[in-house]
Amino acid sequence: MKLYKVTKEGKEFVLTILSSGDMFGEAISFTSNYYAADAKALTDCEIGIINHKKLRPLLHQDAVLAMEFLRWSSLMERTTNAKLRDLTHHGKKGAICSTLIRLANSYGEKKDSSILITKKIKNGELGHYIGSSRESVNRMLADLKKDRVISQEGGYLEIHDLDYLKLACDCEECPIGVCRM
């Protein structure tokens, strides 16, 4: 499931990719009647839906549930803040490097001296994560390949120099629960 925005010009920006056990449609519910994104299923999935009008009294009645909801909401806020920092503080190169780290954390498979990203991903799709065109992503990935930081085969990315990526985005070593897609 992806949460995304589309500009008036039709340009897509993916805010986050959600996987099993995740939740969405949250924090705004208590403060506003406006939500800034749409959500779309990327694979077959099942979704539990609870209306906020029903959720609110449950949070009042069940303190444990309320605390867990608060914990989750705080984690999501921290994740969003970290992503915002990564996407804005170190230019497009920092943005793509941080996105590659996030992909590795979410879909990475450790090999001897590299990390294979098991999710097939097109360059245009990567552009949607960082607000860049496919052409810009092509150029940046070509530079990273030339420096042997990554390789790409059959649509799968493989990271050979994680430290290079971390340096490029001034990685703060956030926990994996925060540094994710």
Place this chain on the structure above:
Amino acid sequence: MKKRVELTKNRKLFHHTHFFTESSLRTIEAAMRQVSAKATQMIFTKEDLVENLFLLKVEK
């Protein structure tokens, strides 16, 4: 919600949601309904997301 959403029986599928304990999930499951989403055919609009909280389980 889009009409393509297919309502299914409310089953207890979300025990593995890593944010909630089982007892908390039982509390909200009673008020929850469940839908199946087919890849790329399901879109929740901004309005849906304002009104509802969604818990996701990926089939595979």
